[in-house]
Amino acid sequence: MSAAPVVVLVGPMGVGKSTVGQLLAGRLSVGYRDTDDDIVAEQGRSIAEIFVDEGEETFRAIEKQAVHRALAGHDGVLALGGGAILDADTRALLAGQRVVYLSMDVEEAVKRTGLNTARPLLAVNPRKQWRELMEARRSLYEQVATAVVATDGRTPEEVAQVALDALELKEA
Numbered sequence: 001m002s003a004a005p006v007v008v009l010v011g012p013m014g015v016g017k018s019t020v021g022q023l024l025a026g027r028l029s030v031g032y033r034d035t036d037d038d039i040v041a042e043q044g045r046s047i048a049e050i051f052v053d054e055g056e057e058t059f060r061a062i063e064k065q066a067v068h069r070a071l072a073g074h075d076g077v078l079a080l081g082g083g084a085i086l087d088a089d090t091r092a093l094l095a096g097q098r099v100v101y102l103s104m105d106v107e108e109a110v111k112r113t114g115l116n117t118a119r120p121l122l123a124v125n126p127r128k129q130w131r132e133l134m135e136a137r138r139s140l141y142e143q144v145a146t147a148v149v150a151t152d153g154r155t156p157e158e159v160a161q162v163a164l165d166a167l168e169l170k171e172a
């Protein structure tokens, strides 16, 4: 099957890609897909286990394949893992697609992800880790985005609405 997602969501972990993505899919009457879920289903183990067993580099290679498959095979709303945009080939594939970057500030990030041990990259000193991750990634998120939607102080429903408005997408 060859298809392009109607919307691709990017942004850091914990920003609400899954929640907002499912709301958007409902509003647009299309399917929702998440590349982290694809990886877990395909690998039969959690993301944290893949990081521990094989390291980040191998995870990124697995992720790249999953992202490229989903970009070619899903026509609904697609959420990418927070680090997927680190890959230059993936960024090239995102050019010309409708991509929403969901952003948040550091305090919001720590509130949402600080105690979540399922996210291996933030397991130790989440505030510092998050700042470093964002320094490395902010410009990459911005580079692939057709719209940037700040999530701070907004409910998921409000974020979904702002994204629909920014993309000028009508509900189905």
Ligand code: S3P
Residues within 6 Å of the ligand: 011, 012, 013, 014, 017, 036, 047, 080, 081, 082, 083, 084, 118, 119, 120, 121
């Ligand atoms: C990661 C984000 C995670 C997951 C993995 C690495 C990252 O996805 O892919 O833990 O590098 O930002 P979410 O953004 O869906 O949490």
